[in-house]
Amino acid sequence: MAGYLPxxxxxxxxxxxxLLVVLRDGRTLIGVLRSIDQFANLLLQDTIERIHVDSEYGDIQRGIFIVRGESVVLLGEYDDVDDKSDDHPARKLKKVPIEEILEAQKAQQTRKLEKTKLRDRALLNMGLQPSEMNESFFS
Known part of the structure; x- marks a missing residue:
């Protein structure tokens, strides 16, 4: 192992x-790191975008993917689950077809938006200004 590099x-x-890369917008990418630069911009090959909804996930093939360094929240080495024990946390996830996970993701986003609208409405009724107003709230 090489010495510490700053x-x-x-x-x-x-x-x-x-590597597994989590982006600021919440997306999760898994791909082979091929290149980096001084700004920590990443070039990933054979990239998949993994979408998680509750205990299900689906993968979208993305191929070559360039990631701007400032959008990376988390980066780490990815290892497929080779642990044969059934109590491994990754074994509790179920892979589903991409159409199914995209539909579940849309439903999850709709529920989140409705919850945010209710919160914002309650805050407005109390005379408080919500910190992040949804533009769709007034449309």
């Missing part, structure tokens, strides 16, 4: 490894 140089050891 900043983005520490990612050099991760080149050619399969």
């Amino acid at each position: 900043g983005t140089a520490s990612l050099i050891d991760e080149v050619d490894k399969r």
